[in-house]
Amino acid sequence: MAGIRQYQGKVFPLNRENIDTDQIIPKQFLKKIDRQGFGKYLFYHWRFYDDGSLNPSFPLNHEQYQDATILVGGANFGCGSSREHAPWSIMDYGFQVVIAPSFADIFYNNCVKNGLLPIRLQPAEVEFLLEKASQSNLELFIDVEKQTVSDQAGFKAAFDIDPYWKQMLMNGWDEISITLSFEEQIRQYELSR
Template identity: 60%
Template sequence: MEPLRIHQGLVYPLNRANIDTDQIIPKQFLKRIERSGFGQFLFYHWRFDDNGNPREDFSLNDPKYQGASILVAGENFGCGSSREHAPWSVQDYGFRVIIAPSYADIFKNNCVKNGILAIQASEEQVQTIIKRAESDKYDLIVNLEDQVVYDNEGFEVKFDIAPYSKEMLLNGWDEIGVTLTYEEKIKQYELVKN
């Protein structure tokens, strides 16, 4: 995974609450086991009609959001089943950061394990970001080291993150990567054991 320290990106506003994992990645796409290739199915039933054609009435299909890497959504994002495919699809589509008032715990933990920073902000802060991103192309800067999100117009949001999660994201580690930081100790243990 790529380390995440300071990220500047275009914001995509999804002003909906209670977006569950089946809406993020529908169940018919869960047959694959690799982590890549799921971005094309992100929000599939919202993005495409029954014939697989892009829906003009779903904002992610709007060219102005092409290349967006920061997703801002309503409360309880990622609720529903615990499928890890949901953050895989979010990440594979190109989002590095999600900002919402609240998350389902399992989804938020799966985000960290897959290199996505899930920031919790107040409803008022989220709505400010959404309104700005709906009206025009809108970029945010996310500084994980200082735990702050800001724009060039004076808007700023400070956020909390668990130290372990922060370290994983800053270093680009998944749980295997964390284990490998103890490689020398593991080797020493195996030598003693044998």
């Protein structure tokens, strides 16, 4: 995984609360364990009609959001089942960051374990970003080390992140990478047995 220390990207506003993992990626697309190829099914029932054609009323299908890499959503984002496919589909589509007032715990943990940065901001701050991004193109700058989100017009907000997850995300580590960082100590231990 690539580390994420600082990040700049365009915002896609999804002003909905309680977005569950089945809305993020419906169950019928969970037939493989490879992390690739799930992006085309992201928000499938909102992005497409039953016949598979694009739903032009869903904002992610609008031209202005085609290159967005920061998703801003409502409270309780990622509720529902524990499927890891939800962050996989978000990342495979092209998003690197999800901002919301709150996340379901399992979804949040699945995000950080897979290299997707979930940021909790105050409800009023998220509301401001949703409004601003729905009116015009909004780019945000995220500094993971300083734990801030800002734009060029003066908006700035701080976010909390557990130091363990912060270190993991900044270095692009997963839990296997942590184990491998002790490879020499493990080898020495095994030789002494």
